[in-house]
Amino acid sequence: MGKLKKTIKVTEIEGEPMRYRVESWEKPEYPYTVDLSEAKGHGSCICKDYCTTVARNRKEHPGQWHFYGNADSINPKRTQCKHIAAAQRKFLMTTLPSIAAELNPDKP
Numbered sequence: 869m870g871k872l873k874k875t876i877k878v879t880e881i882e883g884e885p886m887r888y889r890v891e892s893w894e895k896p897e898y899p900y901t902v903d904l905s906e907a908k909g910h911g912s913c914i915c916k917d918y919c920t921t922v923a924r925n926r927k928e929h930p931g932q933w934h935f936y937g938n939a940d941s942i943n944p945k946r947t948q949c950k951h952i953a954a955a956q957r958k959f960l961m962t963t964l965p966s967i968a969a970e971l972n973p974d975k976p
């Protein structure tokens with residue numbers, strides 16, 4: 869399995885809504901903590917990319933969403949690090965099914 873196909877472990881932090889532990893690519897034993905409720909829903913992380921490039925891009929493009937991209941082509945204008953991107957995917961995958969079930973209670 870190549871680097872691009874590598875999956876990353878994302879887990880919800882129990883009792884702390886919108887907060888996730890995201891495995892570090894380099895050091896799986898030290899996961900990053902991502903809080904999706906920070907920065908008006910744009911999320912926060914503690915990694916180097918978040919503190920440098922992402923912070924600068926957010927300052928230059930306040931309130932805008934510029935997605936991370938992928939390992940092949942990382943968006944230079946990104947306003948999220950790969951950990952926030954991974955936590956957002958996890959959030960969608962866990963939240964959308966319950967919203968769908970609420971809106972369509974009779975559909976299987």
Ligand SMILES: [Zn+2]
Pocket residue numbers: 900913914915916917918949950951952
């Ligand atoms: Zn990060």
